[in-house]
Amino acid sequence: MGDIKYSLLGKTYVYDNDDLDLLDGYEPQKGDWKDGAFDDFKKNIKTLYYNDQNERCAFCRKIINFEGYTEPLEHILYKDRYPQWMFHPKNLVVSCDPCNGKKSKFNSLVNGCSLNVFPIQPQYFVTLNPHLEDWNHHLKLKKGLFFIAKTVKGLKTIEVYKLTRSDVIHHHSKFKRINKESLAKKAAKLAYEVNPNSNNYMTIMNSIDAIIG
């Protein structure tokens, strides 16, 4: 089981010859993602990022089940809105199914960006792109359990991927062998440290309710 902290900087997947035969000069269209011709590309990029992400989701850091392709490749810039970057290696990370689903069609691209060239400057992203910046620059797993933002982008990432979800807290508490009562106390203490007017506060409280039952 790998470290929570990780970095994809400088580790971007490089197209092999088979990928280049498929993708060089190709303009991806909506729906291409499911075309079986790209299965090998998807398998190769997923294997690389799974290892570089320490076998965990790029965002919530839950351990990923790699067997059977049950967990998805997440498009940081949504593939139906930006089909031109559907197969761009810096637009893809391995995520858990709930993070992929919560983010859904949220547009992570800052307005006014060129739509011809994939942006490789972090300031063009509203949420974390782990290929351009490290996870631990923006996010922290406080007490190994609860997400805290270190930056505005970290806060937006928590909101968009709903990182204060109860399944995330449950997952991390299981590996820390924390029992329900102790978890509830820690959660309550944390809730006091969060701005009570924020959405974050409400999601933490909902998670606590779900855990305590």
Ligand SMILES: [Zn+2]
């Ligand atoms: Zn996740």
